[in-house]
Amino acid sequence: xxxxxxxxxxxxxxxDRLAALRGAAFNARAIASKRRLxxxxxxxxxxxxxxxxxxxxxxxxxxHLPPEIISRILLFHxxxxxxxxxxxxxxSSHDRRPCNDPGWVxxxxxxxxxxxxxxxxxxxxxxxxxACGATLATTxxxxxxxxxxVVTLNxxxxxxxxxxxxxxxxxxxxxxxxxxxxxxxRFYEDSLSVNAHLNRPAPLLESADLVWDxxxxxxxxxxxxLRYFTLRxxxxxxxxxxxxxxxxxxxxxxxxSTHHPVPxxxxxxxxxxxxxxxxxxxxxxxxxxxxxxxxxFPDEAGPTPKxxxxxxxxxxxxxxxxxxxxxxxxxxxxxxxTASVALHCYSRDAVEDNLIPSVLTALEQTGFFASLVGxxxxxxxxxxxxxxxxxxxxxxxxxxDPDTTHxxxxxxxxxxxxxxxSRPVELYADALLLAKAIHQCIPAVYLRHLCVDINSQSFxxxxxxxxxxxxxELRSMRVAQGSAPASLLSxxxxxxxxxxxxxxxxxxxxxxxxYSDSEAFDRQSFGKKLVTVLKSRKKRGAAIRELRxxxxxxxxxxxxxxxxxxxxxxxxxxx
Amino acid sequence: xxxxxxxxxxxxxxEGSSRLLLLVSSDNKHIVVEEDIMSxxxxxSKQVEGFExxxxxxxxxxxxxxxxxxKVIEYCSHYRGYYLLxxxxxxxxxxRSPVREWDQEFLDVDRNMLLRIIKAAHYLEIxxxxxxxxxxxxxMIRGKTTEEMREILGVxxxxxxxxxxxxxxxxxx
Numbered sequence: 001x002x003x004x005x006x007x008x009x010x011x012x013x014x015x016d017r018l019a020a021l022r023g024a025a026f027n028a029r030a031i032a033s034k035r036r037l038x039x040x041x042x043x044x045x046x047x048x049x050x051x052x053x054x055x056x057x058x059x060x061x062x063x064h065l066p067p068e069i070i071s072r073i074l075l076f077h078x079x080x081x082x083x084x085x086x087x088x089x090x091x092s093s094h095d096r097r098p099c100n101d102p103g104w105v106x107x108x109x110x111x112x113x114x115x116x117x118x119x120x121x122x123x124x125x126x127x128x129x130x131a132c133g134a135t136l137a138t139t140x141x142x143x144x145x146x147x148x149x150v151v152t153l154n155x156x157x158x159x160x161x162x163x164x165x166x167x168x169x170x171x172x173x174x175x176x177x178x179x180x181x182x183x184x185x186r187f188y189e190d191s192l193s194v195n196a197h198l199n200r201p202a203p204l205l206e207s208a209d210l211v212w213d214x215x216x217x218x219x220x221x222x223x224x225x226l227r228y229f230t231l232r233x234x235x236x237x238x239x240x241x242x243x244x245x246x247x248x249x250x251x252x253x254x255x256x257s258t259h260h261p262v263p264x265x266x267x268x269x270x271x272x273x274x275x276x277x278x279x280x281x282x283x284x285x286x287x288x289x290x291x292x293x294x295x296x297f298p299d300e301a302g303p304t305p306k307x308x309x310x311x312x313x314x315x316x317x318x319x320x321x322x323x324x325x326x327x328x329x330x331x332x333x334x335x336x337x338t339a340s341v342a343l344h345c346y347s348r349d350a351v352e353d354n355l356i357p358s359v360l361t362a363l364e365q366t367g368f369f370a371s372l373v374g375x376x377x378x379x380x381x382x383x384x385x386x387x388x389x390x391x392x393x394x395x396x397x398x399x400x401d402p403d404t405t406h407x408x409x410x411x412x413x414x415x416x417x418x419x420x421x422s423r424p425v426e427l428y429a430d431a432l433l434l435a436k437a438i439h440q441c442i443p444a445v446y447l448r449h450l451c452v453d454i455n456s457q458s459f460x461x462x463x464x465x466x467x468x469x470x471x472x473e474l475r476s477m478r479v480a481q482g483s484a485p486a487s488l489l490s491x492x493x494x495x496x497x498x499x500x501x502x503x504x505x506x507x508x509x510x511x512x513x514x515y516s517d518s519e520a521f522d523r524q525s526f527g528k529k530l531v532t533v534l535k536s537r538k539k540r541g542a543a544i545r546e547l548r549x550x551x552x553x554x555x556x557x558x559x560x561x562x563x564x565x566x567x568x569x570x571x572x573x574x575x
Numbered sequence: 576x577x578x579x580x581x582x583x584x585x586x587x588x589x590e591g592s593s594r595l596l597l598l599v600s601s602d603n604k605h606i607v608v609e610e611d612i613m614s615x616x617x618x619x620s621k622q623v624e625g626f627e628x629x630x631x632x633x634x635x636x637x638x639x640x641x642x643x644x645x646k647v648i649e650y651c652s653h654y655r656g657y658y659l660l661x662x663x664x665x666x667x668x669x670x671r672s673p674v675r676e677w678d679q680e681f682l683d684v685d686r687n688m689l690l691r692i693i694k695a696a697h698y699l700e701i702x703x704x705x706x707x708x709x710x711x712x713x714x715m716i717r718g719k720t721t722e723e724m725r726e727i728l729g730v731x732x733x734x735x736x737x738x739x740x741x742x743x744x745x746x747x748x
Contacts, residue, residue, distance in 0.1 A: 056733075072705065110721060
């Protein structure tokens with residue numbers, strides 16, 4: 001028997017059904033009753049409609065994918081939403097204002113099958129963002145089943161901080177990664193309150209990223225899996241905690257100001273104790289110490305026992321502090337030749353300025369300048385208070401007074417130190433420039449990152465080649481206001497020969513150009529030139545993969561750049 | 576389970592140093608490929624181990640078209656001899672890592688083809704290719720509304736109005 005067409009069938013069914021329901025309704029009660037009947041009909045039809053759509057979905061190629069593949073798609077989708085869902089990531093999304101739902105949840109509304117698969121995938125739900133609300137956090141924790149949790153608490157956006165704090169404390173036993181974030185100085189009390197509740201065992205904790213000061217008995221001295229530990233805005237570090245001994249990465253970003261002095265319960269830290277703790281951390285691969293030494297760190301009299309801190313696996317070492325502390329610690333460090341090192345030194349007064357040479361002496365002692373095959377000194381940032389800093393003949397006596405010296409060219413002929421700075425000057429004097437000026441021992445070939453933030457309008461393309469032609473390993477570069485980016489672009493353009501060896505910075509993959517709108521330069525021709533240079537480099541296998549630019553108004557160029565560069569960002573949209 | 580048919584040695588040369596495999600696609604195309612290339616596939620490796628146990632060589636019938644099979648072979652050829660963490664059964668699951676540039680270009684195909692490749696990779700147990708395809712699909716739906724996702728994936732909204740609008744469905748299903 002031939003099957004009736006869909007329209008014939010459904011029109012017949014509907015007509016018959018409506019005929020059965022038809023009848024006059026004269027009073028309110030009858031009308032309400034009839035309305036209920038019709039609503040029931042609509043619901044039944046909608047259910048049938050869903051069944052039909054589910055049949056359609058069975059035919060879709062996506063439906064033929066096994067659940068484990070759809071789970072992976074959802075996990076990657078969620079990872080796109082939360083960049084650090086799968087592992088420690090330097091670029092966490094702290095600053096993003098959270099919404100009511102994490103964005104990836106939209107993918108679970110696609111169809112019934114996807115939702116069911118999502119619900120059966122605990123790994124999808126274990127990334128708990130507390131700023132989204134306690135209800136959501138509880139729901140997600142329930143869906144995560146027994147999976148260890150990745151907890152992010154952004155105090156800036158959290159509505160009920162006490163509830164959030166209790167949530168963190170209650171789930172410490174099953175937390176794998178914990179991130180607490182707040183804007184500096186805001187929610188100081190809340191941060192301390194959260195930290196005070198972290199004195200519970202954390203048997204699964206692998207990574208903790210916290211703000212402000214922590215108790216000395218953090219994690220009740222029991223965090224056997226803790227490998228990554230970051231402290232921000234802190235004035236004291238729980239150095240005595242055994243939890244620190246197995247760390248692979250320790251990052252301390254100390255707070256210089258003394259707005260919230262928090263004395264350590266165990267009394268002031270002594271230098272010998274600090275070096276002893278660091279010496280015991282034999283698994284360290286990343287050591288970042290920014291302003292770690294408390295403001296009142298004692299200058300101990302007498303010789304310090306010569307303990308050598310020599311983490312054999314160290315690959316990243318950053319030290320930022322006052323000159324005297326940097327010098328002191330460097331004397332106790334033995335840095336493996338494969339480590340990359342960044343030093344930031346500053347002085348608080350003119351007396352301490354005189355200590356700057358001692359940093360270099362200490363560096364020399366570690367072997368930096370002794371041979372060409374040594375640690376890569378990738379950045380040296382000098383902060384010289386109220387004084388200019390001449391790299392040409394680097395001696396403390398040669399400091400220049402900005403009030404009397406307006407322009408001074410250095411030996412490279414291209415750098416001009418502007419006298420417009422009337423506050424502590426930040427010179428992005430990279431290792432190459434410093435070496436040229438001081439020891440002539442660090443070849444440009446070691447240079448990986450370069451920041452040029454010095455007024456140097458006299459740069460011509462050839463200057464770049466003369467100065468940095470050997471920097472074939474340079475990976476990232478930031479050129480800032482006054483650095484004549486147009487001349488840089490011309491220098492970056494591959495030569496006619498097209499040979500990789502002739503190209504400036506052949507391995508450059510990240511470029512940031514920060515340029516003030518007030519500077520007089522032709523945006524259109526600059527944009528056009530930028531596109532041409534990037535195309536040309538891409539064609540020759542030296543593509544720039546990451547580009548950040550502060551000023552760019554030409555839409556057509558933005559479009560072209562988005563196509564050309566996988567990671568393209570306009571830093572200041574308002575421009 | 577794949578159907579395995581016996582083949583004589585003249586069909587499959589390569590008993591010596593460069594061993595060859597005969598793969599037969601669902602559209603009955605015979606593709607000869609070096610065993611070394613396909614060693615990234617755990618499925619094929621297990622089949623080959625089976626051959627060695629029985630001292631007999633077979634053609635391997637696969638349930639997808641020659642077009643898809645050739646794409647998979649192209650992938651395996653490109654990464655021949657490379658160590659990929661995702662394919663190491665002893666390695667920990669890889670975290671978030673950027674999509675390899677070559678993979679991005681390789682997977683720049685239409686949705687249906689992408690789905691066929693991922694299914695084939697899943698069947699052949701090539702974890703790295705499954706991962707790359709899954710990432711490509713995730714990137715396709717990135718930043719899209721649910722409706723746009725449905726359109727991209729070619730599925731209909733089969734939720735009942737109650738399921739879709741009830742407060743409990745928010746994040747909970």
